[in-house]
Amino acid sequence: MEVPFIDLEKQYQEIKEELKEGWEKVFKKGNFILGEEVKYFEEEFAKYIGTKYAVGVNSGTDALFLGLLSLGIGKGDEVIVPAFTYIATALAVSFTQARPVFVDIEEKTYNIDVSQIEKVVTKRTRAIIPVHLYGHPVNMEPLLKIAKKYNLKIVEDCAQAHGAEYKYQKTRIPGHQSTRKVGSMGDLGCFSFYPTKNLGACGDGGMVLTNNKEVYKKLLRLRDYGRKSRYEHIIKGYNSRLDTLQAVILSAKLEKLDKWNEMRRKNAQLYIKCLEENKDVVLPREESYGKHVYHIFAIRIKNRDKLCEELRKRGISVLIHYPLPLHLQKVYRELGYKKGDFPVAEKIAGEILSLPMFPHLTEKQIKYICENLTNLTNKVQLKV
Numbered sequence: 001m002e003v004p005f006i007d008l009e010k011q012y013q014e015i016k017e018e019l020k021e022g023w024e025k026v027f028k029k030g031n032f033i034l035g036e037e038v039k040y041f042e043e044e045f046a047k048y049i050g051t052k053y054a055v056g057v058n059s060g061t062d063a064l065f066l067g068l069l070s071l072g073i074g075k076g077d078e079v080i081v082p083a084f085t086y087i088a089t090a091l092a093v094s095f096t097q098a099r100p101v102f103v104d105i106e107e108k109t110y111n112i113d114v115s116q117i118e119k120v121v122t123k124r125t126r127a128i129i130p131v132h133l134y135g136h137p138v139n140m141e142p143l144l145k146i147a148k149k150y151n152l153k154i155v156e157d158c159a160q161a162h163g164a165e166y167k168y169q170k171t172r173i174p175g176h177q178s179t180r181k182v183g184s185m186g187d188l189g190c191f192s193f194y195p196t197k198n199l200g201a202c203g204d205g206g207m208v209l210t211n212n213k214e215v216y217k218k219l220l221r222l223r224d225y226g227r228k229s230r231y232e233h234i235i236k237g238y239n240s241r242l243d244t245l246q247a248v249i250l251s252a253k254l255e256k257l258d259k260w261n262e263m264r265r266k267n268a269q270l271y272i273k274c275l276e277e278n279k280d281v282v283l284p285r286e287e288s289y290g291k292h293v294y295h296i297f298a299i300r301i302k303n304r305d306k307l308c309e310e311l312r313k314r315g316i317s318v319l320i321h322y323p324l325p326l327h328l329q330k331v332y333r334e335l336g337y338k339k340g341d342f343p344v345a346e347k348i349a350g351e352i353l354s355l356p357m358f359p360h361l362t363e364k365q366i367k368y369i370c371e372n373l374t375n376l377t378n379k380v381q382l383k384v
C-alpha cells in the first residue's frame, strides 16, 4: 500500500463547486489584488479566531516579520524564540535586524519551556514568540504572566495550529471566555496558509491578527508599500498582500476547518490506540489546558533514521520535523550557540518522526502504518 504524507485531493472535492463560482467572479471582476474577497476572509477569520482585526499578507513568514515591525521591533532588540521550530520563526526576527534568543523546549509538548524564559530576559528583550508546534498550544497562562512582568510583547506563531484552543486554568481575562483559540491571546497572532497547513491556500498566504487598532493600521500600510493613499507613501512598506484568489479558497475552506480538525483528531486517536502498547514509541499527548489540532502527528523513536528508511520502503511517506534545532543551523552560527546548549531540543531532533496526517487519511491506511511500525520496532536490528 502507498500512503502519502499528505493528500489534499479530497479537500478539493469538498469545495470544488464553491471555488469555481468564487474564482469565476474574481476573474470577471479582475480584482486580483486586495479585492473585497480578501476583506471578507479577513473578517471571517478574525471572527473565527476571536480578534477584532486581521490583515492578510503573502506568507506566514511575512505575518511574523511585518507583525514584529508593527510592534516597533528592530535593530538592537532581542526576541525570544524556541530552539526547536521551523526556521521561519527565527528568520522573521532576523529580518527586522533584531536578535533571536533561543530557549529550550519541553519534552512533553515540544513547545517552548516557559519555565526557562526568565533566565534569558535582558534589558533588550522586547518580545516572545510562542510557537504552537505541531498544533498543540503553548501553555499561555504562565507565558502571559512573564510578558506582563517584563513588559514584553507576545507574537503567537500559529502557522501549525489553526483552530487549536487553550483553556485558561487559573485566571480569566475579564470579559473573555476561559477557552480561547490560539492567535487571540498575544499582542499578535500570526498564521501561515501554506498549502499543507490545516487551513491551506493553493499557494503562499498568511495573516496577522490583533485587537490593537493602531497596530492594525500600521500593518495595512506595511503590507502595501507604506501607502496612505494611492501614490502617497508615509513609511517604507513592503509588497506583501494576500491574493484575492487565495482569499476565495481560504473562505471556502474555513467553513470546513472545524470538521477537518475533528477528522485529524479522530485519526490521531486511532494512531494512539494502535500504538499505545508499543513501548518503543513515544506518542504525542494533549495537555489538560489544550486542544491539539494535529497539524503533524509526531512520534518519537530510537533508531529513527533506519526506521524511516524501512517505512519508506513499505510505501509509507514519513518526514522529520525537524532534524536540526535552530541553534545548530549554519545560518545562526553568528549567534555563538554550541551543541549541548539546548539538550531537549537536540534530543527531540534526533528522535522525532512525523507519520502521515491529513483529514481524509483512512482507517485502513492508519492500521497499515501502525502494523508496519510495530513489526519493524520488534525487529532486533532496529533496537538500539
Ligand SMILES: Cc1ncc(COP(=O)(O)O)c(C=O)c1O
Pocket: 059, 060, 061, 062, 085, 086, 088, 089, 131, 157, 159, 160, 191, 192, 193, 194, 204, 205, 206
Ligand atoms: C512554525 C512555523 N512558523 C512559520 C512558518 C512560515 O510560514 P510560511 O511558509 O507561510 O512563510 C511555518 C511554515 O511552515 C511554520 O511551520
